[in-house]
Amino acid sequence: MKKTLQILNELEQTSLIGRFAIGGAVGATFYIEPFLTFDIDIFVALPTGKSGLITLAPLYEALRQRGYEESDECVVIEGFPVQFLPAYNELVEEALQEAREVLFEDVPIRVLRAEHLIAIALQTGREKDRQRVRMFVEQAEHDDNYLKTLLVRHNLSEKWKQWRA
Amino acid sequence: MEAMESLTPELERLFAAKEARRHRLAALAFPEKIKAIIKLQEMVAPILRARGKIVRVWGEDCA
Numbered sequence: 735m736k737k738t739l740q741i742l743n744e745l746e747q748t749s750l751i752g753r754f755a756i757g758g759a760v761g762a763t764f765y766i767e768p769f770l771t772f773d774i775d776i777f778v779a780l781p782t783g784k785s786g787l788i789t790l791a792p793l794y795e796a797l798r799q800r801g802y803e804e805s806d807e808c809v810v811i812e813g814f815p816v817q818f819l820p821a822y823n824e825l826v827e828e829a830l831q832e833a834r835e836v837l838f839e840d841v842p843i844r845v846l847r848a849e850h851l852i853a854i855a856l857q858t859g860r861e862k863d864r865q866r867v868r869m870f871v872e873q874a875e876h877d878d879n880y881l882k883t884l885l886v887r888h889n890l891s892e893k894w895k896q897w898r899a
Numbered sequence: 900m901e902a903m904e905s906l907t908p909e910l911e912r913l914f915a916a917k918e919a920r921r922h923r924l925a926a927l928a929f930p931e932k933i934k935a936i937i938k939l940q941e942m943v944a945p946i947l948r949a950r951g952k953i954v955r956v957w958g959e960d961c962a
Contacts, residue, residue, distance in 0.1 A: 763936065767922075767924035768939065770939045772957075814958065815957075874925070
């Protein structure tokens with residue numbers, strides 16, 4: 735995984751992608767017990783294409799030129815399937831901006847904050863997200879005040895109450 | 900009823916141990932957690948493949 739993360743950093747350094755951070759199940763695993771997953775979700779700011787639209791095509795093409803093939807919705811980078819998720823709404827954009835900088839061994843990476851991962855899970859709203867939120871509450875160190883403000887800002891307080899009931 | 904009551908302290912101990920283990924796992928370093936995910940993938944991959952699912956264990960083709 736270290737090599738995969740180094741490649742991602744190179745992509746950012748060469749401006750093929752903008753700021754990125756690990757989210758999804760692997761991001762959650764940073765804070766809670768490890769659980770089964772098969773891909774690495776990378777939330778990413780992408781440069782706008784000539785058409786004015788955000789597209790993953792130039793990134794996929796650059797990765798293909800480096801020998802990394804697509805597999806379903808992922809690109810397999812050094813043996814790890816990476817799914818690039820363009821920041822798709824205000825909550826995710828904010829999560830990306832406020833992501834934590836940490837080290838994976840000696841490789842600098844960013845991971846979304848626990849509070850943002852909780853909020854994104856609430857917003858996504860699947861049964862597995864509900865289970866993940868429960869794990870966060872039980873196991874993850876998080877800032878309750880920060881979380882409450884975040885949930886209010888993104889209209890998720892009511893759902894939080896329902897899921898915690 | 901008596902049997903259930905006699906089991907309760909033992910079950911409580913088991914559940915507490917399980918909870919403590921989950922907290923220990925949550926406190927592992929991130930690279931150790933990634934190794935644990937790969938172990939989980941290796942355990943579940945044969946079952947999923949037997950069901951016809953295409954599964955890629957991380958790093959499997961990079962050895």
